[in-house]
Amino acid sequence: MKAANQRLEWKWGILAGTAMAAILWGVGPAWAQESVSIRAMLTTSVPADDPTASAWNSVAASQFPMSPQVHWPTRIQEVTVKDVRVRGLHDGKQVAILLEYDDPTQDPDDAAAIEFMVGDKKAHFAHGQPMGQVEGGPVNIWFWKNKDAKALDMNAKGFGTLKVQDQQDLKGKGVYQDGKWKVVFSRAVTTGDANDTQFKPGEFINIAFAVWDGQKDPASGDLKEKGSQKAVSSWWYFRVDPQPDYTSYFYALLAIGLAAGFEFVIIRKLRKGPSA
Amino acid sequence: MKGGIHLKPALLMVGLYIFFKFGMPLFTAPLPASLIMLYLMLTFSGIMIFMTLSGTSMESFLGPIFRFISGDGQDGTMKMARLAVLALFPLLVGWQTYTSTASSTAPPAENRTVHPAPPGEFAAMSNPVPNTPENVMQGKGLYAAYCSPCHGLFDGKGPASRGFNPPPANFKDPTTIAMLQESYLFWRIKKGGVGLSVEGMPWKSAMPRWEFELKDEQIWKIIMGEYDGAGQKPRTWE
Missing domain, CATH: 1.20.5 (Single alpha-helices involved in coiled-coils or other helix-helix interfaces)
Structure with missing residues (x-):
């Protein structure tokens, strides 16, 4: 019993x-809390073109605040999207990044973008514009627009230099549900294209976001947010997680064994007395 | 007092640790952990030398410790305490080894200099615009139009500030414009975030390069309006 x-x-x-x-x-x-980084977790299958896949629920979202783009003309003082929530997954070959944000209306011109630095030089978060005392590098921009139903692989190095790449390596898909956009971008972890950012597992790189609410002004019929009039984030950090590394468990076990052995020797010595 | 022979050295070690860790920073810069460790090791060596000067003092100091470890004639609580210490020591060593060898999942730490030195041509400038109530008022008007979306009511909390990292400067904070000269502000407004030197991490700053949109005279007026609005005085060479 x-x-x-x-x-x-x-x-x-x-x-x-x-x-x-x-x-x-x-x-x-x-x-989701305000974060400084996103880690793309290692998984067996990447939901490369499915923003609603259940696999996304297995990873925590990082949340980043957005500001209206006031850095250079043409500016905007107020934007629809105040935060983006971001998740990442990879399987060693493909990496997928999911952006999620609140938008009360679904419009053909709704758009979202992710920005990375390319190469070793730091790039300014505003389209890699030239800096006064520091030599900067270009940026790689992944741009998705609702009505295009795809993502474009682009580069910029300064204002007015935005260019669609000859070699397109990206996939992008957005799904609008319950007042939220979920947009997934995916790409190979490494590409042969020098214009692309390359992901090295375990290494943090800079990432930034931009969102356009494609709603039209009812009076004028003009888009409220377009071009440089958008919601932007600062640079934050992103990494593709490395393969799990168990060596530190091994070292810890070894240390426990050595410490226990040390205790054993000391006790034996003490019990035998000073003559031993 | 029984146990006093161990209590005093233990109290000395703890007391010194508290003094180095929390007492010293009251008079000088905080001591690095490695230096505190070194001081405590020296103290420990001193205690050991002192306690082992004669055979009797060595026996009275080390004897009880050795008997506790070897487990001679122990029962009840002491036996349990000994087993706990013997079990915890290897686990602690294992944990320490794990934490020092496990790979980090934290992004790199950023060491950004908030106020890097301005280029030479800006350092010696002085404000050529007379500080009249009218000019200050004009400066405040320009501030409202160009600066307040991010810098707000001089507190760095404007409606457009929330997404920016580093955040827009809070001019009411005594560590910003109050410790800078007007020429420094002139440089930062005219050349913007992209004008910073490498230690200021210009690639992260959202501060516009206002020289493309504002005249020098307007920038000087904004500076006067900014100091007045924030209730601060520019730093001067005195």
Whole structure:
């Protein structure tokens, strides 16, 4: 009877543990907080063109605040999108980044973009514009527009230099649901194109975001946000996670063994007395 | 007092640690952890030398410690305490090894200089616009139009500020314009974030390069309006 009771307690324990794990797993990713980085987690299959795939729920979102683009003309003082939530997944070959943001209306001109630096030189977050005392590099821009139903691979190095690449390596797809855009961008982790940013597993690189609400002004019929009039973020960090590394567990076990051995020798020595 | 022979050195070590960690920063810069460790090691060596000067003092100091470790004639609480110490020590060493060898998942730390030195041609400038109530008022008007979207009511919290990292400067903060000269502000407004030197991380700054849109005279007026509005005085050579 006692044994049966114990088994029952075990079952309750397992149940409670599972419930706790489920809560942490399921609810955790929904608690997006302001972040400084996104890590693309290693997975077996990347939902490269499915913004609603359940795999996205298995990774936590990083949240980044957006500002109206006031850095250079033509400026804008107020924008629709105040934050973007970002997730990343990769399988060693493909990397996919999911942007999610609130937008009350679905419009053909709704658009979103991700920006990276290309090469070793730092690039200014505003289209890699020239800097006074520092030699800057170009940026690689991934641009998705609702009505085009695809993502474009682009480069810029300064204002007015935005150019669509000859070699297109990107995929992009957006889904509008319940007042939210979910847009997935995907690409090979490395490409042979020198104009592309390259991802080295384990290495943090800079990432920035831009969003355009393609809503039209009811009076004039003009787009409220277009071109340089958009919501922008600052530079933040992104990395493709490396393969799991178990060597530190090995070192820890080795250290435990050495410490226990040390204790054993000391105790033996003490028990034998000073003459030993 | 029983146990006093161990209590005093232990208290000395703890007391010194508290002094180095929390006491010293009251008089000077905080000590690096490695230096505190070195001081404590020296203290420990001193205690050991002192306690082992004679055979009797060595036996009275080390004897109880050795008997605790070897487990001679122990029972009850002492036995449990010994086992706990013997089990915890390897685990602690293992944990320490794990944390020092595990790869980090944190992004690189950024060490940005907030106010890097201005280029020479700006350092010696002085404001050529007379500080009259009218000019200050004009400056405040220009500030409202060009600067307030990000810098707000001189507090760096304008409606467009939320997405920017680094955040727009808060001019009411005594560590911003109050410790800078007017010429420094003139440089920062005219050349913008992209004009910063490398230690200022110009690639992150959203500050516009206003020389394309504002005349020098307007910039000087903005500076006067900014100091007045923030209730600060520019730093001068005195």
